[in-house]
């Protein structure tokens with residue numbers, strides 16, 4: 001690797017670190033919102049999962065991914081991974097609410 005290429009690699013890694021930090025912050029904010037949604041749903045007796053809402057989110061994210069030249073299948077899998085975790089949280093919140 002040339003000196004210029006090594007400098008470019010370092011610079012790219014620095015940007016990747018910033019992007020990863022932003023992703024963690026964005027996910028933390030998203031989970032703050034979904035925790036509140038979980039409490040609202042539990043107190044209204046709504047089920048943890050909302051498949052109709054998920055279908056809308058998947059369609060929207062796939063379209064956004066295509067526009068952004070990101071693999072839509074990857075965008076969908078990424079959303080599914082997050083939503084599965086959110087549903088676990090909602091289930092735990094509903095169980096706790098039922099126990100109180």
Ligand SMILES: O=C(O)C(=O)C[C@]1(C(=O)O)C=C[C@@H](O)C=C1
Nearest residue numbers: 034037049050051053054083086
């Ligand atoms: O919008 C809701 O009803 C949520 O519970 C949030 C959320 C999400 O993480 O986006 C999670 C679970 C639902 O199945 C749909 C969406």
